[in-house]
Amino acid sequence: MIAHMNEESLRRTLETxxxxxxxxxxxxxxxxxxxxxxxxVRELYLDCDGDAIxxxxxxxxxxxxxxxxxxxxxxxxxxxxxxxVGVQVFDPEKVYGS
Amino acid sequence: MIAHMNEESLRRTLETxxxxxxxxxxxxxxxxxxxxxxxxVRELYLDCDGDAIxxxxxxxxxxxxxxxxxxxxxxxxxxxxxxxVGVQVFDPEKVYGS
Numbered sequence: 001m002i003a004h005m006n007e008e009s010l011r012r013t014l015e016t017x018x019x020x021x022x023x024x025x026x027x028x029x030x031x032x033x034x035x036x037x038x039x040x041v042r043e044l045y046l047d048c049d050g051d052a053i054x055x056x057x058x059x060x061x062x063x064x065x066x067x068x069x070x071x072x073x074x075x076x077x078x079x080x081x082x083x084x085v086g087v088q089v090f091d092p093e094k095v096y097g098s
Numbered sequence: 099m100i101a102h103m104n105e106e107s108l109r110r111t112l113e114t115x116x117x118x119x120x121x122x123x124x125x126x127x128x129x130x131x132x133x134x135x136x137x138x139v140r141e142l143y144l145d146c147d148g149d150a151i152x153x154x155x156x157x158x159x160x161x162x163x164x165x166x167x168x169x170x171x172x173x174x175x176x177x178x179x180x181x182x183v184g185v186q187v188f189d190p191e192k193v194y195g196s
Contacts, residue, residue, distance in 0.1 A: 001145070002145060002150045014175075043174060043175075044174065044175040045169075045171035045172070045173060045174050045175075046171065046173040046174075046175070046180050047099070047100065047170040047171050047173075048163050048164065048165050048167070048170040048172070049170075052100045052170075052171075054171040065146050066146065067146050069146070071143075072145040072146040072147075072150075073143035073144065073145050073150075073152040074143070074146070075143060075144040075145075076141060076142065076143050076144075077112075077141075077142040077143075077144070082144050
């Protein structure tokens, strides 16, 4: 998955060991606080120009995506069309309600 | 590495099979056109909300980063400090000049 952080979300990530992001819609967003699918941060990497961070996480529940797929990148381009090649881990209706 | 694309850069990526990005500074940017370290795109994935693309590439020359490191994410957080844990593949002064 890809998400944004601000200074406060990074600070909380480091303090708690669980990924905290930031979005214009949600503000501070402790990933998994509703679904339980938190991300236990194992490693953090900073990129060459210092504006992106890569987290290696242990994904509680096995799915990072709100759709219940293992990864948010579940559509693969095949012969000009995006094909769903995702692994469905949970039913989002059961986790988030309808 | 992480970089931006616009519609034209994605179109050229698909046409040529090599990663083309877009930046405010460079405009259309055919990655590797100077260094020779182009990225042969093997797989493309789209994320759940359709605003990010993941490329799986074969990295010509073995280094994606302009620093000559294998990955742009070569600094790892260890005990509160960013440590260089990168693999140096080429000397950027030799590739890009001084």
